[in-house]
Amino acid sequence: MTAELTLGAEEELHLIDRRSGKLAARAPQILSRLPGESYSAELQRTTVETNTDVVRTLDELRSELLRLRRGVIAAAEAEGVGIAAVGTAPRSALADFELTGTGRYARMQEQYRLLVDEQLICGLQVHVGVRDRDLAVDIMQRISRRLPVLLALSTSSPYWNEQDTGYASIRSIIWQRWPSAGATGPLASAAEYDALLGDLISSGVIADAKMAYFDVRPSAHAPTLELRVCDGCPLVDDAILIAGLFRAAVRAAELDIEAGRPYVHEAVPVHRAAMWQAARGGLSGRLVDGGEHPRPVPAADAVRALVAELRPQLEELGDFEQVRELATTVLARGSSADRQRSAFAERGRLDDVVDLVIRETHGPAGGEVPGAPVLPRYRTRAGDEAVGPGSIPRPAYREVLERFRGMPESRVDDLRAARDRWATGHGLTYPAGGSARPLEIDLLPRILSGHEWTRLEAGLVQRARALERFLEDVYGEQRVIADGVLSADRVFGASGWREEGLRIPTGTVRAPIIGFDLVRNEFGAWRVLGDTAQAPSGAAVALAARDALDAVLPELPRPAGLLAPDGVLPLLHQTLAAGAKPGALALLSPGPSSASWYEHRRLAEGAHLLLVHPDELEVDEDLEVRSRSTGEPIGALYLRLDTDLLDLVDEKGRPLGERLLAAAAAGRVFLANAPGAGLADDKALYRAVPQLIRYYLDEHPLLESVPTYRTQDTDERLAVLERAGELVTKPVDGHGGAGVLIGPFASAAAVATRRADIAANPERWVAQEVVQLSSLPTFWGARLEPRHVDLRVFVHVRGTAEGDCVLAPLALTRVAPHGSLVVHAAPGGTVKDTWIVADGGAAGGSGD
Known part of the structure; x- marks a missing residue:
């Protein structure tokens, strides 16, 4: 080997108060107890930097990093401080910044202002020994295409300012704001590099050579090439993997130079795009492949490809087996960003994320040995709600999955047969090939934690209030058009617009029951996919899914705080009664021919509503709506029709729909989900809902749309x-x-x-x-496989004031078919019982 190829590393470590979880500006006190040759201050007083000795092997580097961490941990213990080797501390906030008191740092703050104040970030720098600076400058350009993979492996900063940023590495995005960050562009020699640096200094934009914050640079103080793109790594073994790959990449570039192989410089904008892509998704997203014409590839494929490409150099250095094993491990368990988001998803607490990153930084190099049962044959994917990295069930699902793990195929078949008998016996079937097939209810439930349900409740109630105000306005004063929020053609040309909606009396709630379809992406964020205000279905199927699972699998452990879905039935009765005129409450159904007949029967029976067909209604001369069979007046009709109301005729061909609308216009009957409510369903108007929330409620939308x-x-x-x-x-x-x-x-x-x-x-x-939908384990035969899912929920509306809208305590999870990304409610689809745990309930417990 011509190059030295020694190794060294600098780690920046956040100091975190163990009681509050906030950054602790106690670096001076802690550094006073540590030797200056290995530990130093950084720009902010909430950070300590460690500097390893020069070593030659990955094992030696691991020992050095662990030794130096132990030193900081011991010195910080007296201050009640822990350390976290992550790009950003989960509870960091701009107000936490405290400048280290040196003249150089004070000048930087004066010159760069907010840019300095937001530098609450920590990185990992890896040094590889190179024999001379000309060689270092040549190598650093040749390895630029490999840097996005190294960044993705290190990603550990999804949280900043106490919120999920949507990035796996927000640290690298913040870092790129420095005027001297990123790639240098083509350089022919060390002299050209020095001239570039000199020009930057003479421009007055940077103060000195230490501010050369390039992705890779020749070290200012040692004969090394320094990698600077990576987040801090809480698990030392992740840092060792990055060091091994970086050194091998340096060696591969050196061999290319010695062999005279030409190199095509990567365009700086393409390199910046590739680094941004790595920061955005980390190991859960896609990376740019680094080819001549770059294309996105799954991050895991890019990692495996890099290990394979560098295998000759890794073997030469004696690192291949260790690097291959470390790469396999990190792809199985995910990056730190993945693990942090998983920790937050359990209870919605940033404190849990803080505890995780401190525990990992203080712990063994490879992390804690998982104690949860593993599903070795399950195909884990980013965004799976039940099974995390390494095929390890997430805490909320451990007890449930344990019941199925190793279950004989014959037992699974028996359970599926019992489920089908239950569905057939209760009329939960759909037509298929001239016969009736039972609706498939998967044996494994979905579990929604209390903090998720609370967050969804706030966002969906807000959305329902805005939609009801929109319907009231657009069929009334039409201020939204007059004020230019929506154009007239966009409203009147929408598929859901109905002129007859103008006849509904002012003040009538037009959409008492609104359905919302939601999806969860691979980062755990919820998105509203669609709104259904005309005839939202699925509530009865959600009730049936719970009944079926209770009947077939009563031994499945239920979590404490599990909400009972049948609470939707009294809620439905109360919602209709709130708008009803004197008389009975009724559900108007087309009858047994309707695909939703099961739902109509179940809701009517459970909510104590009359179930009526068009032929069973009459409207007398006084526009009173009555039941033909009993003569009883009807004060509210929940419309669950398959056609527009005005198309409805009785058995003699008389315009029943027109008569019902006239009765509603005269204030004789309350039509729930009245004509025109379907305007809110129009997918062209869907994207305007955030505008409607701001316009009608003067609030920021709490849930995002697609x-x-x-x-x-x-x-x-x-x-x-x-x-x-x-x-x-x-x-x-x-x-x-x-x-x-x-x-x-x-x-x-x-x-x-x-x-x-x-x-x-x-x-x-x-x-x-x-949207890369989340997935859940679903039975395919006797085997569990990940399937994409969505969620339908229902908000009951009695008005538009705060407290008038209530999220029903049930949800329907719909499952995509085998091999499909499309989740829909067409007959023959698969659904899951959805377990909603009340906030404060113990997901994963054994409550009834």
């Missing part, structure tokens, strides 16, 4: 036609997954046909960005 394009807009249509193979396209009036095309999973012919359809009738379509 980015949506209106193809009726010329510019957006052109963009959609160009990207149809990357987007989800769907009809504005579609339901149940009908007409949905997921571009990345569709054939070229299907995408071409959709482009033609959009071009011919742009007003009929919308497009949305693809």
Whole structure:
């Protein structure tokens, strides 16, 4: 070997108060107890930096990092302080910044202002010995394509300012704001590098050579090449993996230089894009592949490809077996960012994340040995709600999955048969090939924690209030149009607009029951995918899923605080009664021919509503609505029709719908989910809901929507036609997954046909960005496999004031078919019982 190829590292460590979980500005006190040759101050007083001795092997580097950490831990203990080797401390806030008292740092703060104050970040720097600076400058450019993988492996900063940033490494995004950060561009020699640095200093933009914050740089004080892109790594073994790969990459570049192999410089904007992509998704996302014309690839594939590519150099250095094992381990357990988000998802507490990063930083190099049972054959994926990295069940699911682990196939078959008998016996079937098939209810439930449900409740109640105010306004004063929030053509041209909605009396609640479809992405964030105000279905199926699981698997451990879904039935009765005129409460159904007949029967029976067909109603001369069979007056009709109300006729062909609308207009009957409520369902108006929340409530939307394009807009249509193979396209009036095309999973012919359809009738379509849906273990035969899921929930509306909207205590989880990304409610789909744990309940417990 020509190069030295020695190893060294600098670790920046956050100091965290063990009681509050906040950053602790006690670096001076702690450093006073530590030797200056190995420990030093940083820009902020909440950080200590360690500097290892020069070593030659990965094992020696591991020992050095552990030794230096132990020193800080011991010195900090007297201060009640722990350390965390992460890019950002989970509870960090800008107010925590305290400058280290030196003239150099004070000058930096004076010059860079907020840029300095936001530097509550910590990184890992790795040094590899290189024989001369000319060689170092050549090598640092040749290895730039490999840096995004190293950043992805280190990602440990999803939280900043006490919130999830959406990035796996917000530290690197903050770091890139320095004027001297990033790539240098092509340089032919060390002299050119020094000249570049001199120009930056003479410009007055940076003060000295120490502020050369490039991704990789020749060290200012040692014969080494320094890697600077990585977050701090709480597990020492992750740092060792990065050091091993970096050294091998340096060696590979050196061999290329010696062999005279040419190198094509990577364009700086492409490099910046690749680094941003790594910061955004880490190991759970996609990385740019680093080819001549870069393309996104799964991060795990990029890691494996790098290890394979560097295998000759890793073997030469004696590191291959260790690096391969460490890479396999980190891909199985996920990055620190993944683990932090998993810790937060359990209870919604940043304190749990703080405890995790301190525990890992203080602990053994490879982390704690997992004690939970492992599902070795389960295909783990980013975003799985029940099974985490390493095929380890998440805490809320451990007891439930333990009941199924190792269960004989014959027992699973017996349970599935019992479930099907239950569904058939209770009429929960759908037509298929001339016969009736039972609805498939998966044996493994979904579990929603109390903190998640509380967060969803706040966002959905807010959304329901805004939608009801919109319906009241748009069929009344139409201020939203007069004020320019929505154009008239956008409202009156929408598929859900109904002129007859103008006849409903002012002050009537138009959508007492609103359904919302939600999805969770691979980072655990919830998105509202759609709103259904005309005839939201699924509540009775959610009730049936609970009944079926209780009947078939009563021994499955239920968590403490589990909400009873049948609370929706009295809530439905109360909601209808709040708007009813004198008389009975009734549900109007087309009858047994309806695909939702089971639901109509179940809701009517449980909520004590009359279940009536069109032929069973009459409207007398005084516009009183009565039951034909009993003569009883009806004060509220919950409309669950398959057609528009005005299309409804009785058995003699008389316009029953018109008469019912006249009765409602005269104030004789309350029509729940009245004509025109479906305006809120229109997918072209869906993207305006955040605007409506701000307009009507003067609030910031608490739940995000999925980015949506209106193809009726010329510019957006052109963009959609160009990207149809990357987007989800769907009809504005579609339901149940009908007409949905997921571009990345569709054939070229299907995408071409959709482009033609959009071009011919742009007003009929919308497009949305693809959301990488979360998944849950679902039985495929006797085997569990990850399937994509969504969630339907219901808000009951009695008005638009605070307290008038209530989230029903049940939810329906719908499961995508085997091998599909499309989740829909079409007959034949699979559903899951959804266990909602009240806030404060013990998910994973054994409550009844």
